[in-house]
Amino acid sequence: MIETILQLAANGIMSGAVLAVAAIGFTMMFAVLRFPNFSLAGHMAGGAYAGWIANTMFGLPLPLALLCGFLVAGGIGVASDFIVLRPLRRAAPITLAIASVAISLFIENALRFGFGNDLRSFDLPLARDWVIGWLRLGPQQVQNAGLAIVAMLILFVIFTFTQTGRAMRATADNAGLAAVKGIDTEKITRLVSFLGMGLAGAAGVLLGADTSIEPLLGLKVILSVFAAAVLGGLGSIPGAVLGAFAIGIVEEASQIVVPATYKGAVGFVAILLVLSFRPSGFLGRRQT
């Protein structure tokens, strides 16, 4: 029993690390743009396909494929923000959220048009599982979790030590005040869309490397990503990371009590519980 639990916890931490990358993207965009951007799902898939092309057609190793996924999804993010969301900036947040659903629908079907509905896999060396005591770890998952953590560290450095990172945080705290202080909020918005959707794309690549990719790859995990962000408090980056690990572990652990096919429901239940008992999340600040 204890072995099972430890094994599930280890799996949960590894999947949580990947979720965290997407959840950071979601929550940082929420902090600055103030609406839940549902097109994260489409951007995850877009990034995954970009990484897959880089890997299978150009033979790039996973870290470089990851970078490709990041850049392409970030680029799509900036484009979709510029074309669709920017003209709607003054509309109600929910209108933007609904528009973002349409963006996702568009991206997913563009991928479907180009690649079909078939599952595709990355071209990665097969390796035997590592066995440490009674813990069994897939080298690929460990590598994915490692890459996810490296991505988060890079982000941390950007946010903490660069001028731009500080400007982004200032805008997230109070957009009006940031504008008064001479920060170009429109530029920050573009940057945040790039970084946020880029992270979604990177997470898409990591998910794809773990199993396989398809146009609805993002949609299938989006609830877990939202749950991670809500759990940590919408808009809080450390909260999203914490929330993602919690969701990752709880999703794995849930398999002890419910069939694995209900894994997708765990996020929803977590959201309901958190919102009922602590609406601002673990690390959420204000609830206005």
Add this chain to the structure above:
Amino acid sequence: MDSYLIAMVTLAAIYAMMAISLNLSWGLAGMVNLGLAGFISIGAYASGLLTTVLGWPVPLAILAAMIIGLVSGVALTYVTLRLRDDYLAIVTLGFAEVIRLAIVNELWLTHGSDGISGIPGIVAREYGYGFELGTLALALAAVALCYWLADRVRTSPYGRNLRAIRDDPEGTAVAGKNVTLIKVKTFGLSTAIAALAGAFYAHYTSFISPEIFQPLLTMYVFLALTMGGTGNNRGAMLGAFLLIFVLEASRFIAPSLPQFSAVQHAAIREMLVAVLFILTLLYRPQGISPETRHR
């Protein structure tokens, strides 16, 4: 009347019920429901199962489906009452996904992705043309009833409260209205109508499966309402007919682009839906038949 036309109008009538349902919660009260497909599927499965498994008469099953839709809507709003709009969007989206998961996984009840077939018609299917015309007449009658109800609501003091909540829930509470209660009641009425639409769909097509109730369906209804005119029940109906027209017109994509596969045709069609939705939001957010000023 031509069978094709009858089928299209019947389908449009079913979408019109969905659009009226969405207009009640989202259009009038500003309560976003991204889980509409979930409530529609609840109605479809409830009525489908009650008639095929328990052999209930169709009208009774439809009534039960509406009650189940109402109860699930009330339960969900009750949990999400204190939530801000953006959270409500996430929670309703998640709700629909959980319903879909349950339908896919509870094989003993729903036959999973195989779906349920052989659902009896509201009018006996043996009547052929009579079934088609009869169902059409009943669907139109149901839309008329939904429209009448929803417009009674809209033009009443209750509807004024709804529109006040849409603008400013806190201010409405200060005006002396029990905002919570109003929201719960309205959402329940709206999900009951969504379930009615689902039940109608099940009895009309005789076959339902989780494939049919994807998030895309919710998107279709949002598109219909936005094109027609959010906040306006007539706009909701107009939008539903427009939606069917757009979806049917997009069938001509396939023959005109024979170099692409069936999957690609479907993808083009959904991209068109997405683009149409975005264009509507950008250039005509008030819809073709905008909400009118109340005098």
Add this chain to the structure above:
Amino acid sequence: MSLLEIKDLTKSFFGAHALRGASFNAEQGCITGLIGPNGAGKTTLFNVVSGVMRADGGTVLFDGRNITNLRPDEITRAGLMRTFQIARGFPRLTVLENLMLYAPGNPGETLVGAIWRGSDARASEAAIREEALRVAKRLDLTRVIDNYASDLSGGQKKLLEIGRAIMAKPKMILLDEPAAGVNPSLTRIIAGHIRELAQEGTSFLIIEHDMMLVRELCDPVIVMAEGRDFVAGSFAEVTADARVQEAYLGKRRWS
């Protein structure tokens, strides 16, 4: 017994204390003034008293009844109405609808009443419409009666804010800066309306910047600073009080 009794009210926002035990009464038939420097906690006090925010501690009695932490609609129905500092109105409701919305006890307001529309529902809606038209006329809003609230001028929004409060027929109205951002001639008009309503029997508790207006209308005047009241009396008494002058001296802005 006073109409409104506030005892030891406390409220903090993430550790910052906005109210630290405010305690005072407002009497039936009076126009009580509430003044104090910016950030003194006056608006927060209104928010807590009207149920828009929860109190951390303390009690509010209205008309002898404990209304602490009731819902805003329950407090409004108990006869205590508040207005907002920034007149918000319902932008997509017309002026007439804004007024009619505030009428209490409308049988057409229930879902069943809305659909059934019995004769009582229709009669009361008609009566409410008449009443709203009367209130609009009184406040000189008749010309804009069918305009959306969002299309009104700043001054008209302030008048509408008062009009909506009257529609609820409350025993007491809490006015948050009714003359802020209003030109002098409209300030005179608003003052006139308040005095008239007071003569007709409505009690008031008024937060106001404009000291001329406070002197003219309010007796007694309560002074708040740093989350609690500390002086009460006539306008002349409180302005002569050394502690009040000290509280204001550091802050140039009076409110």
